[in-house]
Amino acid sequence: MYKLIIVDDEYSTRNGLKLCINWFEYGIEVVGEAENGNKGTELANRIRPDIVLTDVKMPSMDGIEMVNRLKNELPDTKFVFISGYDDIGFLKSAMKMDAVDYILKPVNLEELKAVIQKIMAMTKQEESRRDMLQQMNARLNQSIPLLREKFLIQLIRDRHADRISMEKRIDFLDLMLPYESPYCALIIRINNPRTVFAAMTEQNTQLISFAIQNICQEIVEERISGSVFEHQRGEYVLLLALPEREGEDIIFPLVTELMDSLNSFLSRMAESISLTIGVGGTVQHLGLLTDSYMMAAEAIERKLFLGKNQVITFDVMAAQQDVDYRLINERITVFASVLKTGDATQVSLQLDKLFEELRTSLGIGFVDCQRICLQLLLATSQFLSEFGMRMGDLGERESEAWSQLMKLETIDDMSLHIKKHLMMVCEQIESRREKPIPEVITSIIRIIHERFSDNLTIADIASQVYLAKTYICLLFKQETGETINEYLTKVRMEKAKERLKDSDQKLAEICASIGYSEPSYFTKQFRKYTGMNPSDYRDLHRRTM
Numbered sequence: 087m088y089k090l091i092i093v094d095d096e097y098s099t100r101n102g103l104k105l106c107i108n109w110f111e112y113g114i115e116v117v118g119e120a121e122n123g124n125k126g127t128e129l130a131n132r133i134r135p136d137i138v139l140t141d142v143k144m145p146s147m148d149g150i151e152m153v154n155r156l157k158n159e160l161p162d163t164k165f166v167f168i169s170g171y172d173d174i175g176f177l178k179s180a181m182k183m184d185a186v187d188y189i190l191k192p193v194n195l196e197e198l199k200a201v202i203q204k205i206m207a208m209t210k211q212e213e214s215r216r217d218m219l220q221q222m223n224a225r226l227n228q229s230i231p232l233l234r235e236k237f238l239i240q241l242i243r244d245r246h247a248d249r250i251s252m253e254k255r256i257d258f259l260d261l262m263l264p265y266e267s268p269y270c271a272l273i274i275r276i277n278n279p280r281t282v283f284a285a286m287t288e289q290n291t292q293l294i295s296f297a298i299q300n301i302c303q304e305i306v307e308e309r310i311s312g313s314v315f316e317h318q319r320g321e322y323v324l325l326l327a328l329p330e331r332e333g334e335d336i337i338f339p340l341v342t343e344l345m346d347s348l349n350s351f352l353s354r355m356a357e358s359i360s361l362t363i364g365v366g367g368t369v370q371h372l373g374l375l376t377d378s379y380m381m382a383a384e385a386i387e388r389k390l391f392l393g394k395n396q397v398i399t400f401d402v403m404a405a406q407q408d409v410d411y412r413l414i415n416e417r418i419t420v421f422a423s424v425l426k427t428g429d430a431t432q433v434s435l436q437l438d439k440l441f442e443e444l445r446t447s448l449g450i451g452f453v454d455c456q457r458i459c460l461q462l463l464l465a466t467s468q469f470l471s472e473f474g475m476r477m478g479d480l481g482e483r484e485s486e487a488w489s490q491l492m493k494l495e496t497i498d499d500m501s502l503h504i505k506k507h508l509m510m511v512c513e514q515i516e517s518r519r520e521k522p523i524p525e526v527i528t529s530i531i532r533i534i535h536e537r538f539s540d541n542l543t544i545a546d547i548a549s550q551v552y553l554a555k556t557y558i559c560l561l562f563k564q565e566t567g568e569t570i571n572e573y574l575t576k577v578r579m580e581k582a583k584e585r586l587k588d589s590d591q592k593l594a595e596i597c598a599s600i601g602y603s604e605p606s607y608f609t610k611q612f613r614k615y616t617g618m619n620p621s622d623y624r625d626l627h628r629r630t631m
Contacts, residue, residue, distance in 0.1 A: 123147025279320025
């Protein structure tokens with residue numbers, strides 16, 4: 087029920103106002119009355135009514151002064167003035183009091199009801215507005231953890247944030263982050279998070295995330311002030327406000343305690359989980375925190391070379407050097423050539439050389455290293471396609487090799503993974519070569535060796551083995567890994583090498599004897615095959631004889 091008091095110096099008016107309306111129908115109860123402003127003020131302060139009906143002109147203290155005194159104490163109370171026709175000056179003063187309305191004497195019942203309805207409508211509207219504000223404040227309070235996390239993420243991303251707005255948000259979010267203080271950012275990252283979390287239930291994933299943040303926050307609060315939050319799945323960021331006196335000296339004992347405590351917890355949860363911590367440099371105030379975070383992020387990427395489950399500081403970046411991508415690409419080309427031999431020892435040797443080059447190229451990033459490994463798998467995939475071996479079990483293993491590579495985070499893991507896959511490929515190649523060669527392939531090889539000096543074409547070969555050109559080309563490629571033309575060129579080039587070394591025949595004669603009519607075309611093919619001109623090749627081998 088809403089509370090109403092009546093203040094008027096005339097008893098008949100007070101009594102008439104109480105009895106002329108069924109106040110209960112409006113949800114209103116008349117809880118008191120007073121005969122002047124002094125008593126009205128005392129009564130209102132004691133009862134704190136929702137509505138005050140007051141005369142304007144009264145002895146001792148008039149209604150204007152009474153309302154003026156009560157307004158600050160009772161800001162939600164609705165005031166209605168009652169006045170005679172001769173009180174125009176008082177009415178003007180009353181309207182300045184922000185009264186809901188005024189009623190002239192003698193009081194008109196319908197007019198009074200209209201004013202009461204107006205008051206009730208205003209009251210309900212205000213209550214609805216208050217309820218909505220309370221709900222919004224309640225939701226805002228529930229969102230404080232999310233708002234804190236959003237603000238902390240902004241701190242590590244936005245280097246040019248305005249100090250005043252930052253301090254306002256820090257105060258609102260109740261964060262212990264003084265602006266003028268040295269800061270350091272740490273990144274704690276679960277190694278291979280996609281693999282780790284894929285094997286867990288979502289409940290366990292959330293439990294581990296919650297526990298890691300709690301452990302970090304407790305350790306930080308014991309020593310210094312700071313905040314911790316989950317930046318992305320499997321990555322947690324600590325923002326440390328460093329004491330002026332101890333400064334950087336406190337960081338490494340703190341990081342050591344963090345690593346020991348987290349490893350102890352994770353070992354009880356799952357043996358497969360391990361962490362790497364990246365430590366950024368110290369910056370002079372909160373507005374520069376993004377610089378420390380970037381240093382920590384670059385430091386943690388160095389686990390590509392340094393390995394997992396350790397603390398890596400930003401100063402390892404000083405060991406970077408330029409990357410010789412030309413040499414790396416040359417090694418990939420050599421690897422692709424060696425792979426065609428199927429010689430596991432040579433393939434392994436070339437891989438070791440390539441990865442050793444990567445290990446010494448500390449300036450190379452994770453993405454580039456991953457790209458180079460993908461190039462190796464692509465070269466292998468192209469070779470298998472040419473060799474007709476990308477079907478069945480080998481094809482499934484190849485798909486798994488691509489997928490698994492994207493989950494690896496260190497050069498050592500990538501090297502082992504690629505080598506394991508390629509050793510399996512070499513085994514398949516060797517197994518394929520140990521199978522009996524189909525008779526038609528033997529016939530094609532025999533024809534090439536017998537007629538390489540002729541202007542031999544694939545159509546000529548197909549007519550001799552009584553099969554279609556397309557079929558023998560496909561079959562030969564699948565069984566030997568080479569096209570018929572590639573094999574024919576190889577036979578001719580080997581014969582040319584023999585004759586250049588062992589005879590004094592002129593170049594044109596050698597050219598004609600191995601099936602080429604144009605010396606210039608022969609020279610081009612020979613240079614492509616051996617890397618040098620025929621005359622240079624002859625001179626080289628004559629000098630060594």
